[in-house]
Amino acid sequence: MTGRNKWISLGxxxxxxxxxxxxxxxxxxxxxxxxxxVNALSVVGLVILIGYAGQISLGHAGFAGxxxxxxxxxxxxxxxxxxxxxxxxxxxxxxxxxxxxKPILRLKGYYLGVAxxxxxxxxxxxxxxxxxxxxxxxxxxxxxxxxxxxxxxMGWKLSGGEFWYMLCGVVLLVGAWLALNxxxxxxxxxxxxxxxxxxxxxxxxxxxxxxxxxxxxxxxVYASVAGSLLALQNGFITPDVAGFMHSVEMxxxxxxxxxxxxxxxxxGAAILTLLPQVLxxxxxYEQLVLGLVMVLVMIFLPQxxxxxxxxxLKGRDE
Amino acid sequence: xxxxxxxxLGISFGGLKAVNDVxxxxxxxxxxxxxxxxxxxxxxLFNMISGVYQPGRGSVxxxxxxxxxxxxxxxxxxxxxxxxxxxxxxxxLTVLDNVLAGxxxxxxxxxxxxxxxxxxxxxxxxxxxxxxRKLLERVRLDKAAEQVAGNLSYGALKRLEIARALALNPxxxxxxxxxxxxxxxxxxxxxxxxxxxxxxxxxxxxxEHDMKLVMRISNxxxxxxxxxxxxxxxPATVSRDPAVIAAYLGTExxxxxxxxx
Numbered sequence: 001m002t003g004r005n006k007w008i009s010l011g012x013x014x015x016x017x018x019x020x021x022x023x024x025x026x027x028x029x030x031x032x033x034x035x036x037x038v039n040a041l042s043v044v045g046l047v048i049l050i051g052y053a054g055q056i057s058l059g060h061a062g063f064a065g066x067x068x069x070x071x072x073x074x075x076x077x078x079x080x081x082x083x084x085x086x087x088x089x090x091x092x093x094x095x096x097x098x099x100x101x102k103p104i105l106r107l108k109g110y111y112l113g114v115a116x117x118x119x120x121x122x123x124x125x126x127x128x129x130x131x132x133x134x135x136x137x138x139x140x141x142x143x144x145x146x147x148x149x150x151x152x153x154m155g156w157k158l159s160g161g162e163f164w165y166m167l168c169g170v171v172l173l174v175g176a177w178l179a180l181n182x183x184x185x186x187x188x189x190x191x192x193x194x195x196x197x198x199x200x201x202x203x204x205x206x207x208x209x210x211x212x213x214x215x216x217x218x219x220x221v222y223a224s225v226a227g228s229l230l231a232l233q234n235g236f237i238t239p240d241v242a243g244f245m246h247s248v249e250m251x252x253x254x255x256x257x258x259x260x261x262x263x264x265x266x267x268g269a270a271i272l273t274l275l276p277q278v279l280x281x282x283x284x285y286e287q288l289v290l291g292l293v294m295v296l297v298m299i300f301l302p303q304x305x306x307x308x309x310x311x312x313l314k315g316r317d318e
Numbered sequence: 319x320x321x322x323x324x325x326x327l328g329i330s331f332g333g334l335k336a337v338n339d340v341x342x343x344x345x346x347x348x349x350x351x352x353x354x355x356x357x358x359x360x361x362x363l364f365n366m367i368s369g370v371y372q373p374g375r376g377s378v379x380x381x382x383x384x385x386x387x388x389x390x391x392x393x394x395x396x397x398x399x400x401x402x403x404x405x406x407x408x409x410x411l412t413v414l415d416n417v418l419a420g421x422x423x424x425x426x427x428x429x430x431x432x433x434x435x436x437x438x439x440x441x442x443x444x445x446x447x448x449x450x451r452k453l454l455e456r457v458r459l460d461k462a463a464e465q466v467a468g469n470l471s472y473g474a475l476k477r478l479e480i481a482r483a484l485a486l487n488p489x490x491x492x493x494x495x496x497x498x499x500x501x502x503x504x505x506x507x508x509x510x511x512x513x514x515x516x517x518x519x520x521x522x523x524x525x526e527h528d529m530k531l532v533m534r535i536s537n538x539x540x541x542x543x544x545x546x547x548x549x550x551x552x553p554a555t556v557s558r559d560p561a562v563i564a565a566y567l568g569t570e571x572x573x574x575x576x577x578x579x
Contacts (some may be wrong), residue, residue: 052429182432186421186422186432186439189422192408192415193408193411195408196409196410197407197408198498200402200406202391203370203390204394204419204486205391205394205486206422207391218429308510
């Protein structure tokens with residue numbers, strides 16, 4: 001991807017975020033939009049881990065859980081401002097990722113998948129069982145970020161939905177910008193190189209374990225920030241955020257949209273966030289339809305939706 | 319002083335001595351070839367020297383420092399670069415990115431600079447890009463720079479690997495069958511390229527099956543058979559050595575034994 005592609009991707013994303021509200025029939029859609037952006041943010045992190053570095057994680061919801069509960073716990077117990085709690089969560093997630101990543105990134109393929117899965121389950125069990133601290137499966141309240149009030153005092157009145165739509169949109173744009181920068185940087189190239197051949201990457205001087213760990217830590221921070229934003233906008237959080245299903249959902253979004261591309265990941269997040277909303281009509285068949293969509297995409301568009309569509313369009317141009 | 323000094327190097331795979339007690343030296347600007355029949359242990363020897371395999375016995379010194387069994391990326395930092403017999407190309411990357419990966423050591427910086435696309439990173443990457451384009455011209459792949467590497471022909475990929483290995487600006491270059499699968503014209507090009515590199519002071523260690531190429535460009539030849547060094551010397555000496563001739567053609571008495579192996 002050249003520098004120009006980076007700005008095209010960011011431009012498309014920014015335009016979509018800015019223009020979509022024009023078509024919203026009701027305020028409810030701002031909420032859905034914000035949820036899409038939060039999901040997309042963690043999926044962009046997975047693009048770095050899976051798409052760039054070629055490593056799998058089935059436990060990234062664990063980091064989302066850390067980020068979410070940092071926002072729930074730190075303001076109450078440490079007296080931190082919620083915005084700083086987001087940073088604290090990101091730091092804790094990053095450090096955790098570095099600690100557990102070092103041993104488990106030696107593993108390959110399914111072994112790595114299972115090890116990360118174990119981590120995710122561990123976090124969700126701690127959050128569920130430490131009732132005294134986390135309220136257990138009933139969840140707990142999360143303090144207000146307070147930024148909306150600041151904006152109101154400055155004369156900018158936003159509804160809750162509008163505010164979170166904009167904030168999450170901006171954070172997603174920043175996340176996408178960072179990921180796209182990384183793609184065409186020495187670290188990103190090293191990650192993509194070891195994805196292709198670890199031996200060859202090592203012989204050109206790439207410290208393979210270190211680059212894998214970098215990708216793991218960065219993607220953990222993305223998931224953590226996404227978890228924090230989710231907690232803050234809902235004002236309430238349960239251990240489900242760290243649950244196995246959430247991890248699977250993230251990977252599914254990434255793979256569905258196209259795991260090599262930031263824009264594709266966002267697209268995947270949008271579809272998998274919207275589908276359940278659309279499918280409420282089918283209620284009990286929701287899971288069935290979701291599963292079917294995944295299977296069909298994997299069979300017919302193994303590269304993911306967006307890259308496959310883009311390729312087809314390109315093919316037609318030529 | 320020799321740049322690469324291999325002493326008594328050996329490795330066993332499940333009791334089989336794949337390489338045993340091999341010693342030789344390579345000096346700057348010298349072309350040393352390792353030859354031998356299939357299965358003689360040439361690639362295994364390369365893998366030990368380049369840190370891909372841990373040698374069981376013996377030592378490797380680079381520029382006077384012992385480097386036996388240290389990781390390939392550390393060896394790369396010390397000026398050792400290699401290509402692979404069974405191509406190890408980054409298939410999904412563009413041709414240009416493949417060579418840029420070879421500039422990793424000179425373009426790498428802090429991960430923050432990479433994430434934020436800071437000017438320092440952009441400058442290093444731009445310099446690397448310039449160098450990479452020149453290398454691609456040198457191996458005549460400049461027109462394919464933006465193509466995905468996986469789409470290239472076998473001969474082109476061989477040249478791409480050499481370009482990537484050169485991107486490290488190595489002191490010593492290990493080439494594992496660079497001319498395999500190349501036609502006569504391509505082989506001649508590789509021949510010229512290797513001679514040029516040696517003339518510029520790079521030490522070359524070469525594994526190659528094309529005997530004409532080996533005899534033409536080598537200063538020194540090491541002959542392996544069944545993992546052991548059976549001869550070494552300049553091309554003329556080696557090509558007359560009875561042990562070498564026996565290993566390659568088989569003596570009349572040995573013919574049936576060779577049919578088994």
